[in-house]
Amino acid sequence: MKKIIRLLKIGQVNHSILHRLKKKLELSFRELSVSVDSLMDIIPLENSEYNIKRSQYNASKILNKINNYAQNERTFRILGIVDKDIFSNSLNFVFGLAMSPKKELTTTPVVALISITRLRENFYRRVDNNKLFESRILKEAIHELGHTFNLGHCNKFCVMQFSNSLADTDEKPSKFCDSCLEKLRSFFKKLE
Numbered sequence: 001m002k003k004i005i006r007l008l009k010i011g012q013v014n015h016s017i018l019h020r021l022k023k024k025l026e027l028s029f030r031e032l033s034v035s036v037d038s039l040m041d042i043i044p045l046e047n048s049e050y051n052i053k054r055s056q057y058n059a060s061k062i063l064n065k066i067n068n069y070a071q072n073e074r075t076f077r078i079l080g081i082v083d084k085d086i087f088s089n090s091l092n093f094v095f096g097l098a099m100s101p102k103k104e105l106t107t108t109p110v111v112a113l114i115s116i117t118r119l120r121e122n123f124y125r126r127v128d129n130n131k132l133f134e135s136r137i138l139k140e141a142i143h144e145l146g147h148t149f150n151l152g153h154c155n156k157f158c159v160m161q162f163s164n165s166l167a168d169t170d171e172k173p174s175k176f177c178d179s180c181l182e183k184l185r186s187f188f189k190k191l192e
């Protein structure tokens with residue numbers, strides 16, 4: 001299967017945000033020979049995914065929906081992007097969620113999801129900063145995609161550091177550390 005990451009809109013998402021994310025992801029994954037494109041489809045959000053009490057959408061339900069979609073597409077990786085606040089189980093909110101490959105050498109699609117809502121400064125009643133916003137989106141996207149390539153959380157100065165808060169996201173780099181990069185290289189080598 002061709003190594004390609006496909007970006008998928010979940011509900012309404014600003015097109016230019018997605019376009020710039022695609023360009024940056026292409027650069028980030030270039031050395032691993034993974035390409036990136038955007039799917040034309042928009043998967044609508046559904047009432048059944050919304051939790052009225054929490055005023056948030058259920059990330060796991062959305063992720064499962066993306067997974068169902070991916071099985072029909074027979075694609076390598078799909079990253080869903082949603083512009084709504086999402087939660088997962090006991091966590092008040094999550095920036096993203098990902099599935100791990102069931103087997104290391106699986107060729108079936110593996111999917112991930114990020115929410116860009118809490119990455120905007122104005123969510124915290126601060127003045128918007130587009131550069132910061134886009135760098136956060138890139139970090140969260142690479143992080144969740146890292147999980148789909150079998151990477152766990154990492155304690156080094158690395159994009160795979162766990163983000164418990166926006167400050168954590170701002171502190172971590174948008175790149176993989178040497179040891180995560182090594183794991184990725186061997187992961188991709190086995191796929192060939």
Ligand SMILES: [Zn+2]
Pocket residue numbers: 143147153162163
């Ligand atoms: Zn993570």
Ligand SMILES: [Zn+2]
Pocket residue numbers: 154155156157158159160176177178179180181
């Ligand atoms: Zn690392």
